Amino acid sequence: MEGTVALGNAFGALSSGGAIVAGLAFFAAIYGLFCGGNWLSTRYLLPAVGLGRRIDPRPLRPGQMRGEIASSLVSVAIFGLGSLLPWWFLQQGWARLAQDPGPLRVLAEAAVLLVWNDIHFYVNHRLLHTRPLRRYHQQHHRSLVTTPFATYSFHPLEAALLGNVILLPMLLHDFSFAALLSLPVLSLLLNNLGHSNYDYAPGVGPDHWLAASRRHHLHHACYHGNYGFLFNFMDRWCGTRLPDDAARAQLEAFAARASRHP
Known part of the structure; x- marks a missing residue:
């Protein structure tokens, strides 16, 4: 963990630019x-070896x-600019990084942040489907049939709302830099799987976390419902x-x- 601690300290020592x-x-x-x-995996590699299946054939x-x-490149720019806020928290002493985290602490913090990410995503996603904000969410829903590249395809306001997920946890707890870094990595990875329009594990039940791509396909196909991220506890509750x-x-x-017009 010493490498990530040094990386976190190096981030805090950077200039704002x-x-x-x-x-x-x-x-x-x-x-x-x-x-x-x-x-590449879902269009070529996995179908070639017979693993999984495409969900929406349209x-x-x-x-x-x-x-x-x-639009994803715009979101990347917003997330990059948003890196200034956690950096500023560190400069002002509003947040601190754990300097001697053990592996169990890092794993526990990463798990807590992953659950928090689901809650944060659900709340903001529901807000984006309300009448005042839904016009800002339409850009994302232009992808009726999703692709992995739709993961960051947001209106700038949506990117700003979803990109602030790390700020409140940093104010409440001195996280390890490794756990903080794991949040955007896992968030993009898992959200990317959810937008892949590919069922990686057809044999698992619909509430399994590996069935997240099926559930999110339904959200894009039907627009309302299934607002959750990786898990579905918020949608159930x-x-x-x-x-x-x-x-x-x-x-x-x-x-x-298609059968009438092959």
Whole structure:
């Protein structure tokens, strides 16, 4: 853990411009790595070896992926600029980094942050579906059939809302830098899987965390419901869990049209 402690201290020692550049480079790198890798895996590698299946067979709209990547680059810029806020918290002494965290502490903190991320995502996602804010969420929902590149395809306001997830925890607890760093990495990785339009484990039940891509497919197909992230406890508690066959009529209608016009 000494390496991540030194990395955290180095981040705190950066200038404000250096913190922004570091944030931009970090978010651009993980976006390109995860989205590009997931696209190749779900379009070529996994189907070739017979693992998993595509969920929604409908075609993408013209120019969809180019639009997703363009708006995602704006979100990357916002997240990079947003790196200035945790840096500022450290400069002002409002937050501190744990200097001697053991591996169990790092794992426990990462788990707590992952659960917090689900709660934070659900609350903000529900707000983005309310009448005053839904117009800002339409950009993301232009991806009716999702791709991994849709993960960061946000209006700038949505990017700002979702990108502030780390701030409150930093004010409440002295986290290890490794745990703080794990949050955007795991958040993008798991959100990317959820937008992949690919069922990685067809054999697991609909409430399993590996079925998150099925649940989020339903959200994009139906618009309302399934507002959660990786887990679905918030949707269950708040009564917003969609039936597992909620998009059946849409997919059957597409199949019928395709059979008439092969």
